[in-house]
Amino acid sequence: MAGKPARPTNAIDQTRRMLSLVTYLRERPGARVGDVARAFGITEDELISDLDVLPLCGTSFRGGDLLDIDTDGDRIWWHNPDDVAEPLRIAADEATALLVAARAVSTLPGLREGDRQALLRATAKVEAASGEAAGASSRLSVTFESEGGVFADVDRAISERRRLWIRYYSPSRDELSEREIDPIRLVSVGHTYVEAWCRRSEARRTFRLDRVAEIRILDEPSAPPEVELRDLSEGLVQPAAEDPEVVVEVGPGGRWVAEYYPHDSADELPDGGLRITLRTPDPTSLRRLALRLGGDGRIVSPEDLADSARSAAREALAAYDAPDGLEGVEDRPYEGREQGL
C-alpha cells in the first residue's frame, strides 16, 4: 500500500500482535486470512508467519497446553480456545503513539469537521481506557501546518473529482503562475502539500499549500493519469541522480543548510563549517540560497551560479549607494555605513 513503509519484523511488535491476534481469533472462528491481515494492518505473509509461531506457544510445552491454531491458507481455526485471550490494556508507548498522532491530525487546519469530531471523540475514549498509561503522551506533541481554506478546497476537489485552478508561488523564480491541476492527495509532513497532476507541465507536481495564493474549484472533472504513488516518507524533494551538482561551502553560521537541503555529502571543514554537495534540477534556484547566506557561505560550483549571486548583490547594493535611483524616498535620510565597496 502506498505510503506505508515496510518495517522489519521486530520481536516485541510481533509478540504484541500475536497476543491481540489470539483474542481476535477466539471471537471469530473460521476468520479469513485476508480479512484478519487487513484488520491488523499487516500483509498476509506476516499473518502466516504469526500463525506458524502460535501453535508453538502455550502455557506449557510439556503438558500439551499449546494453542491449537491452524489455517488452510484461507480460513483460520482455533480448536482449543481458552480464556487466556482477553483484550490487553494499552501500554504507555502505545497510548503515546496513538494519542499524539490523533491530536496532531485533529488540529490540521482544513480537516473535515466530521472527521475532526470523530478523532476528538476517539481520542477521549482511548485516553479514558488507557488510564495512567496516557499520562506520558503529553510529553510529545506535533503540529501540522496547513492553510485551512486551501486545504478544504483541495479536499473537496479530491472527493468530488474536480479540477482545480491555482495561482502558485514559486520561490526559485520568485513569481506567481497560474495552472490547472488534478489533485491526487494531501500530504502533511510538517507543512501540508497537495500532490497533483499539473496540466501545464503534463507532469506530477507537489504544491505547498501556503504558497497557493488563490484557488478555485473548476467544473471540469479531474482526470489525473494513473500514477504510482511515491513513498514520501524520505521527504518530498528527492533529487534525481542526473540532476546537476552544486557545491556550497558554509561557515559555522551556515550549517543550517545541511538541515534544510537534502544533500549527497556534508564534510566538516577545519573552521567548524561544512562543504555540502547537493543536486538540484534547477541550480539557478539556489541563487536565493547564495544571497541568503551572506558572509556565512558561498557557492563553490557551478561558477555561473556564484557569478549570478554576486551580480545580483551588486545590483541590489547600487540602489543603496544611489538614492536618486529610488523614486519616492529621496527625502528619507540615509544612515552612514554604505561607503561603497
Added chain:
Amino acid sequence: MAIAKAERLMNLALCLLGTRRPLSKRELRESIEAYLEAGSDDSFNRMFERDKDDLRELGLVIETVENLDGEVGYLARRDSNRLPPITLDAEEAAALGLAAKVWQQARLAGAASGALQKLRAAGLPEDVDPYESHGALEPHIPVHEAAFEPLMLACRDRRPVVFDYRKATAVRPETRHVEPWALECWRGHWYLAGWDRDRGAERVFRLSRITGKVRARAGRYTAEVPDVVTVRETVAGWAGEITDRSALIRLRSGAGYPLRAKAVSVRELGGGWDELEIPYGHGLDAWLVEFGPDVVVVEPAELRADVVDRLRAVAKG
C-alpha cells in the same frame, strides 16, 4: 536452530497470564522450551530478565511476589491487564486508523499499530477500512533525528541526559546536561524543552543539532517540571514569527509574493515599485536579501545596515 524470540516472549506472556498463582523462575524455565535450551543458569537468568522487561514494554503488568518459602514468583493478573470496556463507532475507528499510520519512526509506528490491534481484538469496528478510507489524506510525522528515541524515553521516564550540542553558529559542540521535559515537532523538525543544569534555566534544543549519542544519567530531576511546556513559542521566536516592530521596504511590482502576503500595508509608488510595511522579526534581513535587487529596505536604519552588510559579503564572495 535457536527458538525465535517472539515465540519465547509469547510463551512467557501466556504462562504469566494463564496462571492463578505466582510461578517461580524454576517453574517457568521448565514450562518454556526456549529457557530449557538456554544453557547455563547465567544465560537463562539474563534472558529471563530481558524478556520480562520486553513484556512490560508492551504493556504487560507483571507482579513479583515472594511466597512463604522466600521464593520469588511472577504473575500477570487478569484484572490488572484487562483493557477496560471501550466502544468506538465506525467513524471513530476510521479516524484512529488514520492516526495509527502517521508515525515514521519504527518504535512509535509499532506502538501505534499495537494499540490499534489491541482495540481491534476488543471489537473495534471494521466496517470502514481505516487503511483505505482516507486515501487522499496522508499525514506523516517525520523523525530523522537519531536523538529522538533516547530523548523520548528520557522524557517518558523523567531521566536526566547528557549530550553534545552545537548551537546554530558555534564552531564546536558543547556538552549539555539536561532534564528533558517535552519534545515537539514543528514544521517537520523536532525540538526538546528542558532544564539546562549548567545554565540553571529552561532551554529549547533542536534535535538535529545534537551531535553524537544521548546518554541517560542516574538520579532525579533537580528542577520542577512545569505543568505546561511551550516549545513552539520559543521556536517561532527564532523563526522571526514573533514581532512587535515593523519595517518599511520597497518591492518591485510583481515580485516577492510571500512578503506581500505578510504585509501590513502595500502602497503603489509608480515606476514599477511598491512600498510595503512588513513585520520585522528575527532573521528578516537574511530573508530580504534573498530577493536581491527586487527589495530595498527603507527603514529602520538598523535593518538597512544589516541587509547592506549581507549584500556586500555576497558581492565580495
